[in-house]
Amino acid sequence: MASQNGATETPTEYIVHHLTHLKVGQGFWTVHVDTLLMSSLLAAAVAAFLYVGVRGGSAAGAPSGLRNFVEMIYEFIDGQVSDIYHGNRALLVALALSLFTWIVAMNSMDLLPIDMPGSIAALFGAEYFRVLPTADLNGTVAMAVVVLCLIIIYAIRAKGVGGYLHEWIAAPFGNNPLLWIPNLALNIVELLAKPVSLSMRLFGNMYAGELLFMLIALLGMAFAVSIGGISLFIGQIIAGTAWAIFHILIVLLQAYIFMILPIVYISMAEEHH
Amino acid sequence: MTINATFIGQIIVFLILLWFIGKFVTPALAEELNARNRKIADGLAAADKGQKDLADATSRADAIIREARERARQIEDQAARRSNEAIEAAKQAAQGEGARIVAAARDEAATETNRARDQLRKEFGSMVVVGASRLLEREVDAKTHAQLLDKLADEIARG
Numbered sequence: 305m306a307s308q309n310g311a312t313e314t315p316t317e318y319i320v321h322h323l324t325h326l327k328v329g330q331g332f333w334t335v336h337v338d339t340l341l342m343s344s345l346l347a348a349a350v351a352a353f354l355y356v357g358v359r360g361g362s363a364a365g366a367p368s369g370l371r372n373f374v375e376m377i378y379e380f381i382d383g384q385v386s387d388i389y390h391g392n393r394a395l396l397v398a399l400a401l402s403l404f405t406w407i408v409a410m411n412s413m414d415l416l417p418i419d420m421p422g423s424i425a426a427l428f429g430a431e432y433f434r435v436l437p438t439a440d441l442n443g444t445v446a447m448a449v450v451v452l453c454l455i456i457i458y459a460i461r462a463k464g465v466g467g468y469l470h471e472w473i474a475a476p477f478g479n480n481p482l483l484w485i486p487n488l489a490l491n492i493v494e495l496l497a498k499p500v501s502l503s504m505r506l507f508g509n510m511y512a513g514e515l516l517f518m519l520i521a522l523l524g525m526a527f528a529v530s531i532g533g534i535s536l537f538i539g540q541i542i543a544g545t546a547w548a549i550f551h552i553l554i555v556l557l558q559a560y561i562f563m564i565l566p567i568v569y570i571s572m573a574e575e576h577h
Numbered sequence: 578m579t580i581n582a583t584f585i586g587q588i589i590v591f592l593i594l595l596w597f598i599g600k601f602v603t604p605a606l607a608e609e610l611n612a613r614n615r616k617i618a619d620g621l622a623a624a625d626k627g628q629k630d631l632a633d634a635t636s637r638a639d640a641i642i643r644e645a646r647e648r649a650r651q652i653e654d655q656a657a658r659r660s661n662e663a664i665e666a667a668k669q670a671a672q673g674e675g676a677r678i679v680a681a682a683r684d685e686a687a688t689e690t691n692r693a694r695d696q697l698r699k700e701f702g703s704m705v706v707v708g709a710s711r712l713l714e715r716e717v718d719a720k721t722h723a724q725l726l727d728k729l730a731d732e733i734a735r736g
Contacts, residue, residue: 329581329582331581332581332582334579334581334582334583335583336581336583339583340583340586340587340590343590344590347590347591347593347594350594351594351598354598354602355597355602358601358606359605378603378606378610379610382607394604395599397607398598398599399595399599401598401603402591402594402595402599405598406591406594440583441579441580442584443583445584445587446584446585446586446587447587449584450588450591450592450595
């Protein structure tokens, strides 16, 4: 859409347009339809991919094709989780596999040509469409909140409600009434720092990546209107390619970080102070 | 860039995905990979056992072959000894028989010689008598001179 009238749009308008969500509702009850739609579709795609991978192929003999690939991912994640967490890790492997595959799928949307999703959405009458759910704070915070709940559940399961609440005031400085307030303050910071850092890290990386793609795209648009000539166009191609290749690393790395840190946090939550 | 109801929707989507993967994907994968690991371990154990069995069988076969060779050698020795003994015994028997035959022949020859000699003497004696009677031109009375003639015949026979 932006590409169609890019010549008449200022760079600021272009970027603001690309950073605006397709919204429904008012105030808190606003829903980012694009984020929800893309993440749901990608979740369904990931689920279908894994399901077909598990059911397909020859179960008895050597795995082949898609099944092999799914097993490779599973074994990698299972190995990582078993290194960190010692105990029944069935749920944690499912959590890590969900986080990793889903985040990789969502992050990969950043590698689509920047104007393509918006143009396709425009065909259906949508004025705005942000294709990258992980560049929406709602998407990353939602995952981080689920992780936070699991941290608390695992901690209570390991220590009991009393033991867990006791740690809130008695750790890390010691069980002295004078230290209850500092302990509590530190524990609140410690607990909240986990989901905040998780969600902000992923959001920041993907948002910045998306923004850089927009800036690179502006190079090509400047070529259309300026006398800078072909060099700007070549610049867009070189910079866009380089950033896209580098971005593959970020896509996987951020997914890996978001997968592994919750496992670390949960295994830490089970430790007694 | 604000937190709004999208957040709630995202939580629901994530929980559904988590439920689906936890129910349909990871248990199946875990079960199958465990089964495969077990199968591989079983296969390796069976291979080890087969190798050990083969080594055992080889050593047992070696032992049996060694024993058989030993027994064959013993039997060969025994047969050689027996045949030597038999040859020796036959040789001795033949020598004994030969000696006996020679001795018997010698005895017979001696008897025959004596008999011939006795006959010759007797003939010689009667010839002497005949000769003497001719010489005396008279009949020698066998009865009267029997004693003398016998004595003479004895002397001839002895002589």
